[in-house]
Amino acid sequence: MRISGTLIEDTYAEAFTLRAARLLITAESERWAGIAALTMSGFATSVIGCGCEAGPEGPAPDRTPDGRPGVRVLVFARSAGDLQDQLACRVGQCVMTAATTACFDDLPSEETVRVGSLLRFFGDGHQVSKVLDAALGGAATTGSAEAPSRARRFWRIPVLDGEFTVEDRFGVRKAVAGGNFLILGRSTEATLRAAERAVEAIRRIPGVILPFPGGIVRSGSKVGSKYRKLIASTNSPYCPTLRRSVKTALPEDVAGALEIVIDGLTLEDVRRATAAGVRAACGDGVARISAGNYGGRLGKHLLHLRPLLEETER
Amino acid sequence: MSLRLKLKASPSTTAAPIDAPVLCPDRLAGLERRAVEGLPVAVGRSSVPLGDLFHVSGDGSDVIEVEGDLEAFARVGASMSRGRLTVRGSVGPRVAAGMRGGLLVIEGSAGDYAGEGLAGGLLRIRGDAGDHLAAPPPGAPRGMNRGSILVHGHAGRQAATRMRRGLIAIAGDLGEGAACGMLAGTLLVFGPIGRGAGALLRRGTIVALGGITALPTFLPAGPLRLPFLEIVYDGLVSAGFPVPAGTRRVPYHRLVGDVSEGGLGEILAPVAAS
Numbered sequence: 001m002r003i004s005g006t007l008i009e010d011t012y013a014e015a016f017t018l019r020a021a022r023l024l025i026t027a028e029s030e031r032w033a034g035i036a037a038l039t040m041s042g043f044a045t046s047v048i049g050c051g052c053e054a055g056p057e058g059p060a061p062d063r064t065p066d067g068r069p070g071v072r073v074l075v076f077a078r079s080a081g082d083l084q085d086q087l088a089c090r091v092g093q094c095v096m097t098a099a100t101t102a103c104f105d106d107l108p109s110e111e112t113v114r115v116g117s118l119l120r121f122f123g124d125g126h127q128v129s130k131v132l133d134a135a136l137g138g139a140a141t142t143g144s145a146e147a148p149s150r151a152r153r154f155w156r157i158p159v160l161d162g163e164f165t166v167e168d169r170f171g172v173r174k175a176v177a178g179g180n181f182l183i184l185g186r187s188t189e190a191t192l193r194a195a196e197r198a199v200e201a202i203r204r205i206p207g208v209i210l211p212f213p214g215g216i217v218r219s220g221s222k223v224g225s226k227y228r229k230l231i232a233s234t235n236s237p238y239c240p241t242l243r244r245s246v247k248t249a250l251p252e253d254v255a256g257a258l259e260i261v262i263d264g265l266t267l268e269d270v271r272r273a274t275a276a277g278v279r280a281a282c283g284d285g286v287a288r289i290s291a292g293n294y295g296g297r298l299g300k301h302l303l304h305l306r307p308l309l310e311e312t313e314r
Numbered sequence: 315m316s317l318r319l320k321l322k323a324s325p326s327t328t329a330a331p332i333d334a335p336v337l338c339p340d341r342l343a344g345l346e347r348r349a350v351e352g353l354p355v356a357v358g359r360s361s362v363p364l365g366d367l368f369h370v371s372g373d374g375s376d377v378i379e380v381e382g383d384l385e386a387f388a389r390v391g392a393s394m395s396r397g398r399l400t401v402r403g404s405v406g407p408r409v410a411a412g413m414r415g416g417l418l419v420i421e422g423s424a425g426d427y428a429g430e431g432l433a434g435g436l437l438r439i440r441g442d443a444g445d446h447l448a449a450p451p452p453g454a455p456r457g458m459n460r461g462s463i464l465v466h467g468h469a470g471r472q473a474a475t476r477m478r479r480g481l482i483a484i485a486g487d488l489g490e491g492a493a494c495g496m497l498a499g500t501l502l503v504f505g506p507i508g509r510g511a512g513a514l515l516r517r518g519t520i521v522a523l524g525g526i527t528a529l530p531t532f533l534p535a536g537p538l539r540l541p542f543l544e545i546v547y548d549g550l551v552s553a554g555f556p557v558p559a560g561t562r563r564v565p566y567h568r569l570v571g572d573v574s575e576g577g578l579g580e581i582l583a584p585v586a587a588s
Contacts, residue, residue, distance in 0.1 A: 026541065066544035067563060102541045126578075128517070130500060130542055131479060133462045135417065135436035136549030156542055165541045 001306050006282035006289055008305050013180045013274065013291035016299025018047065018076040019083050020175030020265055022107035023091070024061065028100040030069035036098035037071040040090040044075070045212045048221075048232055052077040052086040053177060053263050055209035065104045066165070072106060074209045076263050080172045084113035087170060092119045095166075096157070102165040107265075108150065109171030116155040116166040123157040129168070130154045176301050179262035179270035182220065182238060182290040183281050184254045190285025192216075195258040201280035207269035208262050220259035223294045235259075235292065254287050267301050274303055275312040316375055317342055317350065319368040321382025321403075330358025331406075332367075334387040339397030339416060343376035350374065376416075385425065391418045394435065407444070410437045412451070413461065423467065432480070434461040436553070445470035445489065448482055456497060458482070464555050471508065474501050477518065483550055493520055496579065500546065504558065515572045515579035521546075522583045523561050532571030537585050539565050560586060 001008040025040075027033040037056045044054035057072040064070035075090070077083040095103045096119060103115075120127040134151045153168035183198065185191025199215035202208060210216075225233035236242050237249035238257045250257065260277050264270035278289050291305055325332065333356040335341070342350055351365025364370070368380075376397025383403040384390060390405045395415040404422030411430040420428075423441030431451035443465045448458035449472065457476040468486035476495040483502040490508035493501050496518040505524040512520050513529060520526075521543070543566070547557045561584055569581040 065548060066541035067548070068541065068544075128519075129498075130519075130546070131460070131481075132545060132549050133434075133436065133460065133481060135462055136481065136546075136553050154542055154545065156540075162538050163540065163542075165545075 001309065003279060003282040003289075003309065005284070006286045008278070008282075008309060009288055009290045010306055011291050012293050012302045012304040013178075014293035014296065014298045015176050015178040015180075015267070015270060015301035015303065017174055017301070018053070018078060018177040018263070019080050019172050020074055020076045020107070020263075021083055021087060021113070021170045021172055022057070022105075022265070023073045023075065023087075023095075023170065024064060024070050024104045024106040025073060025095055026064045026066050026068040026070040026102045026104070027098065028068060030060065030071070032098060032100055033069055033071040036095045036101045037073045039098060040094035041073060041211075042094070044086075044090075047076070047078055047082075047177070051082060052090075053209070053211035054086075054090070055211045055263075057209050058206035059204065061106075066102055068102075074175075074207075074263065074265070076175060076177050076209075076211075080111060080113050083172055084115070084118075087113065087115045088118045091115055091166065092122070096122070096159065096164045099161055103167065104165075105152075105167045105170040107171040107173060109173050111172045112169040113172055114168070115170050116153070116168040119166055120155040120157060123155075126158050128156040130156065173265065175263065175265050176267045176270050177263040178299060179264065179274055179301075179303055180217075180220075180259055180292045181274060181278055181281075181305065182257050182259050182292060183286060184238075184250065184257045184288040184290060186253055186285050186287055187255050191256055191258050194281040194283065194286045195260060197283075198260050198277035198281040201276045202260070202262065202273045205269070205273045205276055207266065208264040208273040210260065211263055212261055215260065217259040217261050220257070220292060222292075223297055238290075249290065251287060257290075259292065267303075270301075271303055271308055272312070274305075275308055278305065278309060315373050316377040316379055317370070317372040319350075319364075319370055319378070319380045319382075321368055321380070321384065322366075324383045325357075325367075325386045330360075332357050332387045333389055334384070335389040335392035335411075336364060337378075337380060337384075337387070337390045337399070337401075338392060338394045339376040339378055339399055340393065340395055342378055343374055343397060345374040347371070347373075383422070388425075391437075394418060404441060410435075413437060426470070429458060429461075429463045432458045432461045432463065436462045436464070438464045438466070438553075440466045442467035442486070443469040443473075443484075445472055446475070447473035448475075448477060448480075450476050458499065462553075464550070464553065466555070468505065474499070477501070481546070483555055485556060487524070493518065496520075502546070502550075504561075512572060512579065512581055514575050516575045517578045519579070520581045521566075522581055523558070526581060526583060528569050528581055529572065531573050532569040532581055533573060533577070535568045535570045535580075537565040538568050539563075540582065543582070560584065 220235040221232040407425035414434040426444035450457040459478040471489035487505035502521040
C-alpha cells in the first residue's frame with residue numbers, strides 16, 4: 001500500500017490503557033489560557049519518567065463555563081491515584097499561578113479525583129466553596145451533549161489578582177495511550193518536515209494529544225533493556241547509527257526516523273488521529289511509514305496501519 | 315403519561331386551612347386513579363378524600379400537574395424528593411417545605427415560608443413569593459441547606475434566614491431583612507433589596523444587581539472580576555431564568571461583612587450599577 005509514493009508497512013501500533021482527565025483552563029485571553037496549558041503540560045511526555053502524559057487538546061472550545069477564552073488539556077496517568085497527585089501538583093503550581101486563570105473539569109464521569117478540594121487550603125481559611133445544584137450544574141459545562149446534569153462544587157481561592165476558581169473534583173475515564181507511527185525519511189530534513197505536517201493535522205482533531213516536544217519523538221523506545229532496572233531503552237532497530245551493530249529496520253535509502261505518539265480519550269480518537277497524521281506525513285522524501293509494536297507485550301489496543309487507512313479512505 | 319389533578323372549586327382562604335403535603339410525587343407516584351382519589355386531605359380538623367377536591371386523571375407517574383388556585387392549600391410538595399410537580403396557579407404557605415429533590419414549578423405566586431427547610435431539588439416560582447422564603451423549619455438552627463429556588467417575580471421580607479447552602483435567585487425586588495444570619499450559599503437579587511440585608515451574615519454571598527444600601531457593618535473591599543459568577547449566570551440561563559446582559563463579564567464592587575460576625579461573607583454589586 002502506498003500513499004503519495006510512501007510505502008505503508010504492513011504492521012501495527014500497540015497502545016495501552018491509562019486513566020485520563022480533561023481540564024478546561026480559561027483566562028482573560030487565549031494567550032494566558034495557553035500559557036497555563038503549556039506550563040502544566042511541561043515535563044509530561046511519558047508516564048515512564050514524568051508520572052503523567054499531558055498536552056493541550058485540539059481546537060479551542062466554542063463555549064466555556066465562565067464565558068472567557070479557554071484551552072483544553074488532557075492528562076493521562078497509570079491510575080486515578082496517580083492522576084490526582086499529578087493534577088493537584090500541576091494545577092496548583094502551573095495553573096493557579098498563571099495570571100487570571102480558572103480551571104474546570106471537562107470530562108463528566110462517575111469516577112472522580114480531588115483537585116480543588118486539595119488546592120483550597122492554599123486559601124488559608126479564606127477560600128469559599130460554591131455549589132451549583134444538579135438542576136443548574138449541567139449548564140456549567142462546555143455544552144457537551146454527553147454531560148449529565150450533576151451538582152458541581154467550585155472553590156474560590158483568593159490570589160493576588162482576585163481569585164482562582166477551580167472545580168472541586170475532576171472526572172476520570174479509561175483512555176488509550178501510546179498510539180504511534182514512525183516516519184522513515186530519506187533525509188533528516190524531509191523526515192522532520194513530514195513529522196511537522198503530521199503534527200499539524202493531528203492537532204486539529206479533538207480528543208487526542210501529542211505529549212512529546214512539538215508533538216514529535218526523536219528518542220523512540222522499545223520495551224526493556226540489557227540493564228535490568230530499565231523498563232524502556234532506545235528503539236535500536238530504528239537508530240541509523242546502529243545500522244551495522246544491531247538488526248536494523250531501516251532500509252538503505254532511509255536516513256533516519258521520527259515517531260509520533262498519540263494519546264486519546266478513546267481508541268476511535270487515536271485511530272482517527274493516526275489516519276490523519278499518516279496521510280499528512282506521506283509524500284516526497286518519506287520512504288516508509290511504520291509503527292511501534294512490542295509483540296503484544298505492551299498493550300491490548302492494536303492499530304493495524306493498512307486496514308485503518310483503507311477504512312478511513314472510504 | 316402524567317397524573318393530572320384539576321381543582322373542582324376554589325376554597326375560600328378564610329375557610330379552614332387545607333394541609334396538602336399529599337400533593338407530592340413521592341405520595342402519588344405508582345398509585346392508581348382510585349387510590350389517588352381516596353387519599354385523605356386535612357381540612358381544618360376534619361379529613362376529606364382528595365377526590366372531593368380534585369378531578370383526577372392520568373396514571374400514577376411521578377410527573378404531576380395540578381390545575382387551580384391553591385392559595386388555601388398549605389405544604390404543597392412538602393418533603394418532595396423526586397419527580398416533577400407543576401401547579402398551574404398560586405399556592406399557599408409552606409410550599410416545598412423540606413423538599414429534598416425533584417422539580418416543583420409554581421406557575422402563579424407562593425405564600426409565606428415557601429421552601430422552608432429546603433434541602434435539595436429545584437423550586438421555581440413564576441410569580442411572587444411571600445415573606446420568609448427559604449426560612450429555617452421552626453426551631454431549626456439552619457435554614458435552606460442545598461437546592462435551588464428561582465423566583466421570577468418579587469419576594470417578601472426575611473428571605474434566606476440562616477441559609478446554609480444552595481442558591482436563591484429573585485428576578486424582582488426583595489423585602490427587608492434578607493439573609494439575616496446567613497451561614498453560606500448564594501442569594502442573587504436582580505431588583506432592589508430592602509433595608510437590613512445581610513445582618514449577622516457569617517459567610518455566603520449576596521449578589522445585589524438592582525442596588526442595595528448596605529449596613530455599616532459591611533466594608534468596601536474593592537472592585538473585582540469574578541469568574542464564578544459567570545458559571546452561576548450560565549446555570550440560571552440554562553434553567554430559563556432571565557439574566558440581564560449588563561450583569562455579565564463586568565467588575566463587581568465587593569463589600570465584606572458582617573464584620574460583627576467575622577466578616578467572611580460578601581455583598582457583590584456591579585460597578586456600573588453602584
